Amino acid sequence: MVSLPIPQFLKSLFDSFPLRTYPANPLPSRCPKFGTTPSLYAFATPEDAVAGNPSFNPSCLKWQAYLKFYGVEFKTVPSNNHASPTGALPFIISQQKSMSESMEVEVVPSDKLASWIEEHGCSLDVIDTDSAQVKAFLVLVNNQLRDAWLYALYLEPNNSQDLAGKLYCGSSVSAVSSFLLRQAKAAARQQVLQAYPGGVLDPRRIYADAGAALEAISTMLGKDTWFFGGGDPGLFDASVFAYTHLILNLRWHTGENTLFRAVMEHDNLLGHERRIRDAFFPEANTPDANKPLGSES
Amino acid sequence: MLELHIWGPSFTLPSISPQSLSTIAYLRLTQPPTTWTLIPSSNPLLSPSRELPALRDGATWVSGFRGVIEYLYCKNDSGLDDALDGAQRAEAFAFGRYIESEGGRLLDLSMYLTDGNFDVLRGVFAKLLPVPARYYFPGVLRREARRRCDGLIPVTSSASASGAAKPLPQPTAMTATALPGAKEQISAKGAAERIKQVAVATGFLQTIQSLLGEGRFIFGDKPSSLDCLAVGYLSLGLYAELPNGWLREEMVARHGRLCSYVNEVRGRMLGDGVDVTAVMSGQATMTTPSGKLAGGGLPWETVERKDVPWVTGLLLNRAMEIVGITCTERYGDGGDREEKTEQMEGRRIEARRLQRWETARNVAAVVGCVGAFIGYCVWSGSIAMEFGGKGKYEVAGGMGGGEGDDDVENKMGLLEGFGSAESILGLGGRGTFGPRGEDGRDEVIE
Numbered sequence: 048m049v050s051l052p053i054p055q056f057l058k059s060l061f062d063s064f065p066l067r068t069y070p071a072n073p074l075p076s077r078c079p080k081f082g083t084t085p086s087l088y089a090f091a092t093p094e095d096a097v098a099g100n101p102s103f104n105p106s107c108l109k110w111q112a113y114l115k116f117y118g119v120e121f122k123t124v125p126s127n128n129h130a131s132p133t134g135a136l137p138f139i140i141s142q143q144k145s146m147s148e149s150m151e152v153e154v155v156p157s158d159k160l161a162s163w164i165e166e167h168g169c170s171l172d173v174i175d176t177d178s179a180q181v182k183a184f185l186v187l188v189n190n191q192l193r194d195a196w197l198y199a200l201y202l203e204p205n206n207s208q209d210l211a212g213k214l215y216c217g218s219s220v221s222a223v224s225s226f227l228l229r230q231a232k233a234a235a236r237q238q239v240l241q242a243y244p245g246g247v248l249d250p251r252r253i254y255a256d257a258g259a260a261l262e263a264i265s266t267m268l269g270k271d272t273w274f275f276g277g278g279d280p281g282l283f284d285a286s287v288f289a290y291t292h293l294i295l296n297l298r299w300h301t302g303e304n305t306l307f308r309a310v311m312e313h314d315n316l317l318g319h320e321r322r323i324r325d326a327f328f329p330e331a332n333t334p335d336a337n338k339p340l341g342s343e344s
Numbered sequence: 345m346l347e348l349h350i351w352g353p354s355f356t357l358p359s360i361s362p363q364s365l366s367t368i369a370y371l372r373l374t375q376p377p378t379t380w381t382l383i384p385s386s387n388p389l390l391s392p393s394r395e396l397p398a399l400r401d402g403a404t405w406v407s408g409f410r411g412v413i414e415y416l417y418c419k420n421d422s423g424l425d426d427a428l429d430g431a432q433r434a435e436a437f438a439f440g441r442y443i444e445s446e447g448g449r450l451l452d453l454s455m456y457l458t459d460g461n462f463d464v465l466r467g468v469f470a471k472l473l474p475v476p477a478r479y480y481f482p483g484v485l486r487r488e489a490r491r492r493c494d495g496l497i498p499v500t501s502s503a504s505a506s507g508a509a510k511p512l513p514q515p516t517a518m519t520a521t522a523l524p525g526a527k528e529q530i531s532a533k534g535a536a537e538r539i540k541q542v543a544v545a546t547g548f549l550q551t552i553q554s555l556l557g558e559g560r561f562i563f564g565d566k567p568s569s570l571d572c573l574a575v576g577y578l579s580l581g582l583y584a585e586l587p588n589g590w591l592r593e594e595m596v597a598r599h600g601r602l603c604s605y606v607n608e609v610r611g612r613m614l615g616d617g618v619d620v621t622a623v624m625s626g627q628a629t630m631t632t633p634s635g636k637l638a639g640g641g642l643p644w645e646t647v648e649r650k651d652v653p654w655v656t657g658l659l660l661n662r663a664m665e666i667v668g669i670t671c672t673e674r675y676g677d678g679g680d681r682e683e684k685t686e687q688m689e690g691r692r693i694e695a696r697r698l699q700r701w702e703t704a705r706n707v708a709a710v711v712g713c714v715g716a717f718i719g720y721c722v723w724s725g726s727i728a729m730e731f732g733g734k735g736k737y738e739v740a741g742g743m744g745g746g747e748g749d750d751d752v753e754n755k756m757g758l759l760e761g762f763g764s765a766e767s768i769l770g771l772g773g774r775g776t777f778g779p780r781g782e783d784g785r786d787e788v789i790e
Contacts, residue, residue: 179551180435183442190445204698241492245394245407252393256410259437266434 085141088126096123109289115327117168172278187260195257201235205300265313347400352384352472356617364397366576369613381645436570447577452489454591461586615640
């Protein structure tokens, strides 16, 4: 590569405008200031975040509940997926005073949250999450129940407009929000299709699978206070609560509330949800006071 | 007579799909041999949900392992899990789902996403499928496997990349000094991949081994539906002869209990070794030189190879998928056991209305695009006319619809538009484009 010499007139022109570096601008005043309490970035409405109410997203709610089980003090910050370093919510930003007195920011993505919480919280009497039984039942929650949740929220025509559209794709420009909703629906369909390789989504089958999963989970809980006979609620309790609480509290459309009815069939799961809600989310909506539209049917 | 349609046999096993194997095991344990037949049709489009295995009983189709056992339970009023109590049944359900999800991903990783193994698998599918489908289906299955294993395999692994492996250094760069380094890199990558694979496998196999314990079957002395699933998934891991056999080696080396369990129950559940060529050519009852039945004692039936309708169906299906007219969501017709309330009706009508609207929109979009393209061709054709100096064509093209009085001439204009590719693609300036357009027109008109 041969470099061309700069013509004299250009050189003199550039010389008369010397390069100058300005000091960095201060950060905008609305940018977050990290206190000593860790912040959990989660899907939540601003009012709920201030009041410490449950998030409307199951995986965020799961970690929210788990943090509360361990008594870790935190504040919820309403956010969305674009804010996350891994592309998925929730994540925690915590700040610690290090040796050199300079503040050090630690970002904990969702896959490392469990160990982080256990390290920072009080010690609890919980069962080992690596046992075969817990693994197997977690699959039920993360596959069957989650698929039915995604189907009910995104792919039922009325629910997707009124619930998913409002909760996840709220934008002041209607064209943008309808595009976002379309994207979210396509992603949800992709996700659900993984379990149904034929490419045919039959809602009866999806709901029947979720119903069977709930049945098995309910049998496993039996008359115990917490799952698998633990003395304190653990990660599995948080996972189940995240779905049951949201399924019971969302205002599903009449005729598209199969999942709600499936949860209502199991009294011990309702009791489990109520125990966690009373103990850890005292401000949260109760299913009775906030009766879903379809519950009369 | 029950007909069980499955993905065809492979590696001496009666099927290449774990779900099909589990279903065969279940039928073999519960149904008398004379009441069912096994058809290696390998055509997922047969059943309404486009999945295999699929069971046909007269005009009724049910598909998937769970669908089949549920149907058989309703039909016979008895099943393999009758002896289990409530808690055991819940456990069987949860572990069954665990095997389907985690074991399925493990097999995906081993069969479809490991370099080398997939090529062997292509050869296996070539024996099972007619000509165009044998090139199409393995790719589809691999794509599905990749989607399911998303996040399980490291990004550097070739299997997770959308294409082939990261390209090796170019031959010119492979100088004497570069070569050992490249080799080292490749072997290090292979070792890292292997560690990851083994970690995934160990997690699953340990869980199943601890579940199995020391008993003959998982729940005591009698087989349950969970045993069928476990055998279906584990046997494919153990008996599939693949060039990169990390899963098999892992099972043999560290999970001997699982291997002995599968070996023990294989004959009872999946039949003895199956001769793939004999079964596919309809000679399942023939005895092999070693004195065994080629079909392994399973009630094989020959496939009716209706290649033409199948391929047509496949193509039609793809075309409809692309346009968006698919029947991917059906709101409960046929075999309704649910209550049919008015709300359900209303909802179904609503859903159909939405679907029709969606279809109409897609068709409109396609028609619009085609229309715009033709319009553009006509428009660019008319420019060419103008350049040639014959105003008549310009007028005809300007009308744009193609329904003017001088229809023939209009078509000429259109032809010309298509003729000069340069004008469509916007290549070439006006200067170079003029004389060429004139030549073209001369040819067309005179």
